[in-house]
Amino acid sequence: MRTLLASLLSLACARSSFALVQAASPVPNIFKSESTPADSIHRLSVFVLIITGLIFLVVFSLLAYAVVKFRNRPSPDNLEPPQVYGSNQIELAWTVIPVLIVLVLFFATARVIQSVQDAVPPANAVRVTAIGHQFWWEFRYPALGIVTANELHVPVSDRDRPTPTYVTLLSADTDHSFWVPQLAGKTDLIPNRINSIWIDPHSTGMYVGQCAQYCGVQHAKMLLRVYVDSPDQFRAWVDAQKRPAQTSEAVAAGRRIFESTACVNCHAVTGTIANGRFGPDLTHLASRDTIASGAAANNHENLKLWIRDPDAIKPGSLMPAMNLTDRDLESVTAYLESLK
Amino acid sequence: MSSESIALTGVHEPSRPLGNVLHSWITTVDHKRIGILYILYALLMLVIGGIEATIIRIQLIVPHNNFVSPEFFNQMFTMHGTTMIFFVVMPMLFGFGNYLVPLMIGARDMAFPRLNAFSFWLTAFGGLLLYFSFIGGNGLYGTGAAPDVGWWAYSPLTSKAFSPGHNTEFWTLSLLVSGFGSIGTAVNFIATILCLRCPGMTLGKMPLLPWLNLVTAGMVLFAISPLTAAQILLCLDRFLGAHFFDTQAGGSAVLWMHFFWIFGHPEVYILVLPAFAFISEIVPVFSRKPIFGYPIMVAASVGIGFVSFSVWAHHMFTIGMNSYANGFFALTSMVVGIPTGIKIFNWLGTMWGGKLLFKTPMLFCIGFLFQFLMAGLTGIMLAAAPFNWQLNNSYFVVAHFHYVIVGGILFAIFGAFYYWFPKMSGRLYNETLGKLHFWLLIIGFHLTFDFMHIPGILGMPRRIYTYEPGRGWEIWNLIVTIGVFFQIAAIIVFAANLVYSIFKGKLAGNDPWDAWTLEWSVPSPPPEYNFATIPVVNSRRPLWDIKHPEDPDWQYE
Numbered sequence: 001m002r003t004l005l006a007s008l009l010s011l012a013c014a015r016s017s018f019a020l021v022q023a024a025s026p027v028p029n030i031f032k033s034e035s036t037p038a039d040s041i042h043r044l045s046v047f048v049l050i051i052t053g054l055i056f057l058v059v060f061s062l063l064a065y066a067v068v069k070f071r072n073r074p075s076p077d078n079l080e081p082p083q084v085y086g087s088n089q090i091e092l093a094w095t096v097i098p099v100l101i102v103l104v105l106f107f108a109t110a111r112v113i114q115s116v117q118d119a120v121p122p123a124n125a126v127r128v129t130a131i132g133h134q135f136w137w138e139f140r141y142p143a144l145g146i147v148t149a150n151e152l153h154v155p156v157s158d159r160d161r162p163t164p165t166y167v168t169l170l171s172a173d174t175d176h177s178f179w180v181p182q183l184a185g186k187t188d189l190i191p192n193r194i195n196s197i198w199i200d201p202h203s204t205g206m207y208v209g210q211c212a213q214y215c216g217v218q219h220a221k222m223l224l225r226v227y228v229d230s231p232d233q234f235r236a237w238v239d240a241q242k243r244p245a246q247t248s249e250a251v252a253a254g255r256r257i258f259e260s261t262a263c264v265n266c267h268a269v270t271g272t273i274a275n276g277r278f279g280p281d282l283t284h285l286a287s288r289d290t291i292a293s294g295a296a297a298n299n300h301e302n303l304k305l306w307i308r309d310p311d312a313i314k315p316g317s318l319m320p321a322m323n324l325t326d327r328d329l330e331s332v333t334a335y336l337e338s339l340k
Numbered sequence: 341m342s343s344e345s346i347a348l349t350g351v352h353e354p355s356r357p358l359g360n361v362l363h364s365w366i367t368t369v370d371h372k373r374i375g376i377l378y379i380l381y382a383l384l385m386l387v388i389g390g391i392e393a394t395i396i397r398i399q400l401i402v403p404h405n406n407f408v409s410p411e412f413f414n415q416m417f418t419m420h421g422t423t424m425i426f427f428v429v430m431p432m433l434f435g436f437g438n439y440l441v442p443l444m445i446g447a448r449d450m451a452f453p454r455l456n457a458f459s460f461w462l463t464a465f466g467g468l469l470l471y472f473s474f475i476g477g478n479g480l481y482g483t484g485a486a487p488d489v490g491w492w493a494y495s496p497l498t499s500k501a502f503s504p505g506h507n508t509e510f511w512t513l514s515l516l517v518s519g520f521g522s523i524g525t526a527v528n529f530i531a532t533i534l535c536l537r538c539p540g541m542t543l544g545k546m547p548l549l550p551w552l553n554l555v556t557a558g559m560v561l562f563a564i565s566p567l568t569a570a571q572i573l574l575c576l577d578r579f580l581g582a583h584f585f586d587t588q589a590g591g592s593a594v595l596w597m598h599f600f601w602i603f604g605h606p607e608v609y610i611l612v613l614p615a616f617a618f619i620s621e622i623v624p625v626f627s628r629k630p631i632f633g634y635p636i637m638v639a640a641s642v643g644i645g646f647v648s649f650s651v652w653a654h655h656m657f658t659i660g661m662n663s664y665a666n667g668f669f670a671l672t673s674m675v676v677g678i679p680t681g682i683k684i685f686n687w688l689g690t691m692w693g694g695k696l697l698f699k700t701p702m703l704f705c706i707g708f709l710f711q712f713l714m715a716g717l718t719g720i721m722l723a724a725a726p727f728n729w730q731l732n733n734s735y736f737v738v739a740h741f742h743y744v745i746v747g748g749i750l751f752a753i754f755g756a757f758y759y760w761f762p763k764m765s766g767r768l769y770n771e772t773l774g775k776l777h778f779w780l781l782i783i784g785f786h787l788t789f790d791f792m793h794i795p796g797i798l799g800m801p802r803r804i805y806t807y808e809p810g811r812g813w814e815i816w817n818l819i820v821t822i823g824v825f826f827q828i829a830a831i832i833v834f835a836a837n838l839v840y841s842i843f844k845g846k847l848a849g850n851d852p853w854d855a856w857t858l859e860w861s862v863p864s865p866p867p868e869y870n871f872a873t874i875p876v877v878n879s880r881r882p883l884w885d886i887k888h889p890e891d892p893d894w895q896y897e
Contacts, residue, residue, distance in 0.1 A: 114663055
């Protein structure tokens with residue numbers, strides 16, 4: 001049995017070869033909430049769990065008691081048990097009690113729906129537009145003039161200085177869903193529809209999430225990271241992102257290849273002729289921890305592999321293999337790595 | 341030697357050539373044979389859907405697994421869902437309904453026998469069309485590919501831009517075809533139950549199984565119709581360039597969601613009410629008591645039928661409906677729990693004070709009661725809209741609806757299998773193998789679906805072909821996959837029992853369970869046209885009245 005299982009496991013576990021994201025990702029547990037919408041849901045869910053738990057205890061005890069108590073024992077008479085057809089009093093009782101429970105649950109639910117959904121954004125709220133693409137996230141900060149991808153930066157929102165972030169959710173192609181369990185419940189990004197969500201993370205750090213609405217081949221690797229920065233860190237990040245791309249002579253060869261091949265059809269690098277909108281903005285690619293929407297760590301080897309053969313990291317991704325010579329590949333990689 | 345040749349030609353009934361036997365099954369309009377065809381078809385599809393589920397679970401056993409490609413994985417979960425809902429559970433329940441309803445209401449056949457056969461063949465060919473996509477769908481010539489848009493086939497993933505080729509057309513056409521079959525069956529059930537009941541069987545004296553099938557048939561009529569309409573619109577989009585769901589030309593993704601779920605949620609009750617019907621027949625017989633609160637049971641079923649049409653958008657809490665709509669659908673979804681709860685209490689009331697016999701059918705019913713209770717409670721959690729914002733589209737939801745469909749409906753179906761197997765085959769099944777099947781299945785079920793809730797709470801979405809390590813999901817996925825192998829073992833034991841008992845089982849006689857409804861008054865298997873003379877009944881338990889003339893039911897009803 002053990003050998004069977006072992007061989008089955010080895011059959012099943014042909015692992016992929018590329019280097020994985022090694023950063024310690026925290027567990028996106030919905031009960032470790034770190035933001036007001038997630039906190040309210042957390043409190044409601046504990047309340048619902050207690051009530052359903054009590055119902056379970058009562059009904060399960062009745063079932064267990066009936067199974068044990070009324071199991072057939074050999075009796076001398078072998079008669080049928082008393083034939084009981086029903087009782088209106090009992091029926092009334094087990095109708096009214098559930099009605100009352102439903103009312104209580106409904107009012108608790110309605111309160112949380114209202115508090116989360118109908119919250120009015122304060123004047124100082126950070127505004128972000130998230131656009132879902134197959135299979136990556138575009139983040140735009142219209143007021144700040146920043147465009148980035150896959151890694152959302154927001155300021156921490158503590159009690160003294162509440163700075164919530166309001167995210168407008170749009171889709172460029174199919175349905176997607178924005179879900180960072182520790183910060184808020186999920187909301188879908190649907191073409192021809194404007195949705196929104198808000199978060200106000202209480203403590204700094206990185207929170208993981210991912211697309212939660214099936215959107216095509218690579219739905220699984222449409223990962224999402226939210227970096228909650230201290231006010232100073234956030235300001236510094238904003239300043240860095242606002243700058244156009246910094247390039248140096250050392251990577252001029254790579255830049256030339258980048259700008260003269262199909263790269264620029266899909267990717268934009270501010271301050272250069274590259275202004276494609278189909279793929280992620282690469283102006284500050286090197287400032288990001290991951291590539292391919294979180295599918296791989298942003299390092300030299302992965303970046304090279306990604307440009308040479310995106311399917312090796314993310315089969316079905318819409319980026320084509322670029323078919324560069326080894327030397328050109330090295331130059332383009334160096335150029336992209338210089339985009340801090 | 342000559343005596344043998346005489347015996348061969350004269351005394352025995354000449355054995356008919358296989359061709360004739362097959363011909364008689366293919367051309368049959370007998371409700372019992374059609375019922376058995378439905379059931380066999382559903383069993384075949386159950387094996388196929390099960391293989392697909394196994395592939396899904398092997399792929400997810402460890403993170404970053406490469407057992408199958410993402411494209412193939414997406415086809416597998418699409419085909420698994422579509423197969424299990426439309427070509428396993430629905431045909432299975434229609435099969436039992438077909439077989440049992442005329443027998444239980446004292447009729448000689450369904451109201452429209454030819455429509456009945458037509459409906460079955462539409463369903464059967466619908467399933468074949470779906471699976472033909474593996475050959476004829478998008479792909480190299482002759483090496484097609486199955487639909488990969490998920491079993492809800494959300495727009496705009498189904499539009500030409502995102503699903504080129506023909507796989508999506510196989511999906512929509514196969515459901516269109518089988519949908520017409522289901523509508524035909526629904527019309528047939530309604531006509532049969534309303535018009536062909538035997539003398540004395542008023543609606544108030546009709547057993548619960550036909551009652552629940554009547555409610556189900558009404559729901560099929562009103563739920564499958566919008567689905568069929570939506571499939572026609574999708575066909576217009578794909579074949580004629582219309583833009584109902586083509587968002588790139590201004591179509592609406594949300595429109596499809598409404599169409600799909602106004603079918604999709606009543607569908608859950610279409611599947612579960614016949615399961616309730618089995619429980620409502622089996623639990624009384626093995627508790628040796630009549631069903632507790634018959635009028636309330638009927639009222640609760642009709643109530644579920646109506647309320648279930650007002651809850652569909654609880655599948656859409658995350659699409660950004662306004663707070664009033666979210667509140668409304670949270671309320672209706674919780675309200676549907678009330679009649680469902682009443683039913684559970686009435687089954688407990690039926691067992692209370694009885695003499696419980698733990699034969700295999702009863703074991704499956706008790707498994708059903710426990711698992712359906714759990715499924716209902718996780719359903720309440722999902723009805724609380726904000727909680728749903730976290731849980732929707734996560735593995736918690738996957739665990740929840742498998743609790744309903746496997747833990748509830750499939751357990752009830754196996755209970756029904758063992759309960760009516762003697763009637764259908766004329767032979768008793770093997771009790772030891774039956775109990776082994778039950779215990780293997782319940783161990784496998786709980787390993788798989790109990791632990792599947794947890795990765796959902798830890799943020800694991802459904803429909804992902806692989807996942808990142810280090811998110812606390814590995815151990816749970818491993819346990820979930822191990823459970824699958826227990827379930828496979830259970831199904832093998834079940835199949836062995838079925839085959840063994842059909843050929844070697846002890847003869848059952850008319851009434852092996854000492855039961856009370858009309859199907860047990862005729863031989864096993866029942867003759868063509870069921871009843872030599874149409875029975876006359878005075879109560880809900882006509883056979884009880886015959887067996888206990890000193891204390892008949894009609895005195896109390």
